[in-house]
Amino acid sequence: MTAHLSPHAASEWMHEDHPVVTPLSGFYAGLAFVIVVPALFATVLNALFPRHTVEDLFPLVVLALGVPIWLLARQHTRRFGLYFCLGMAATAVVVFGVGWLVLWALMS
Template sequence: MTEAGEGRVGGEAETLDDRSRRPDWFHRGHPVFFPLAGFFTGMVAVIVVPGLYAAIIKWVAGYKRVEELFPFVLLMFVVPIGLLVPQHTRRFGRYMLLGMVATVLVVVGVGATVVWFLLNKDA
């Protein structure tokens, strides 16, 4: 980026375009773009992929087959692990895996707390 006023004659004021121009790194080069995108991609993957997988298998093969094939949904964890291999996708893959694991831990923790609370309330 050039310094303000460089290439200007006399005391020319900077134009509106110069003042409102975003930095070159604003979108994809921003330091938090890949961590946020990876984390939320992991969250969405954990929430959407199992339900979509079960719905498609049930539609194609029936309910009994879904019960047999549902454990294969854990293969979705291969995607972020595979992203850890190449250097240029490593950061995104690391945060995607973090988002997936954090979402699973939160869902399991909240579910266990609710079950514990309901069982203790009735006792």
């Protein structure tokens, strides 16, 4: 006979006891952060300001790097922040690596 858990109890078990939830959610949150935040920032700026102003304000997206720093600084979110930064770094390595390989293939 199997014990039936309520949906709330099953959710609590998954978030508290399962060892893979934090690494996976942190990694994919970091990956999505690198892709979505600059695109969303540019879209909002483009909707609100003229083109030359958008080009001047876009470097402010670097302020978003405060999010992973804040996650790493707090003891409670440090493990999630570590995997968040790992997801960001892996995304950057893949993007720059593929870009370099494509540039190398086009030049040779």
